[in-house]
Amino acid sequence: GAGVSQSPSNKVTEKGKDVELRCDPISGHTALYWYRQSLGQGLEFLIYFQGNSAPDKSGLPSDRFSAERTGGSVSTLTIQRTQQEDSAVYLCASSLGGKRRKTQYFGPGTRLLVL
Amino acid sequence: AQTVTQSQPEMSVQEAETVTLSCTYDTSESDYYLFWYKQPPSRQMILVIRQEAYKQQNATENRFSVNFQKAAKSFSLKISDSQLGDAAMYFCAYRSSAGNTGNQFYFGTGTSLTVIP
Numbered sequence: 001g002a003g004v005s006q007s008p009s010n011k012v013t014e015k016g017k018d019v020e021l022r023c024d025p026i027s028g029h030t031a032l033y034w035y036r037q038s039l040g041q042g043l044e045f046l047i048y049f050q051g052n053s054a055p056d057k058s059g060l061p062s063d064r065f066s067a068e069r070t071g072g073s074v075s076t077l078t079i080q081r082t083q084q085e086d087s088a089v090y091l092c093a094s095s096l097g098g099k100r101r102k103t104q105y106f107g108p109g110t111r112l113l114v115l
Numbered sequence: 116a117q118t119v120t121q122s123q124p125e126m127s128v129q130e131a132e133t134v135t136l137s138c139t140y141d142t143s144e145s146d147y148y149l150f151w152y153k154q155p156p157s158r159q160m161i162l163v164i165r166q167e168a169y170k171q172q173n174a175t176e177n178r179f180s181v182n183f184q185k186a187a188k189s190f191s192l193k194i195s196d197s198q199l200g201d202a203a204m205y206f207c208a209y210r211s212s213a214g215n216t217g218n219q220f221y222f223g224t225g226t227s228l229t230v231i232p
Contacts, residue, residue, distance in 0.1 A: 042225055045221075048219065106160035
C-alpha cells in the first residue's frame with residue numbers, strides 16, 4: 001500500500017514568512033509524529049498525535065511552531081514568521097496506535113530553506 | 116530522559132566485507148524497543164531492523180543483524196557482505212514500551228557509512 005507522503009518536497013521561503021508543511025500518513029495509522037533534522041544532525045522530536053487524544057507538543061521549539069491533524073489523518077505543520085535557523089528537513093512518520101505502535105514509517109521529508 | 120549515543124560519525128567498508136556500527140543508550144526502563152533506521156541520500160528513512168528488549172535472541176534480517184547486550188545497554192548493527200546500496204546514514208533509535216512515555220522515539224546522531232567498491 002501507499003506509504004507516508006509529504007508535500008512539498010522542497011520549500012524556499014523568505015525570513016518572516018509563514019509556511020505550511022503537509023503529511024499524509026499510512027491509512028489506518030492512528031499515531032503521527034513530526035521531526036526536524038538539521039544538517040548533519042539526528043532527528044529532533046517536535047510533536048506527536050494519537051487518535052483523538054491531546055497531542056504531545058513537548059518538542060516544539062517555540063510558539064511559532066504549531067501543528068494540527070484533521071479527521072485523525074492528514075497533518076499540517078505550520079511555522080510562523082520563519083527564521084533562518086528553521087532551515088532543516090522536516091520528517092513525518094506514522095505508526096499503529098496503542099501497544100502495537102512499535103515501528104514508525106517515515107515520509108520522504110520536506111526540505112525547508114529560509115533565506 | 117533516554118539518550119542514544121552513536122560514537123562513530125563516519126565509517127567505511129570495502130564492498131563484500133563486514134562492518135559493525137555501534138550504539139549505546141541510557142535508560143532506567145526494563146522493557147523497550149530498539150531500532151536501526153537507514154537514511155540514503157533520498158532522505159527516506161527506512162527501517163532496517165528492530166529488537167524487543169525482552170527478547171534475548173538477537174534480531175536478524177538477511178545481511179543485517181544486531182548484537183544486543185542489555186546489561187551493557189549496547190545495540191550494535193552488523194552488516195555482512197556489504198553492498199554499494201548500503202551506503203547511507205544509519206540511525207539508532209530507542210522507544211519505551213510504557214504507556215505515556217512511549218510517545219517519543221529517541222534517535223542517535225547517526226553514522227555515515229561509505230561502501231568502497
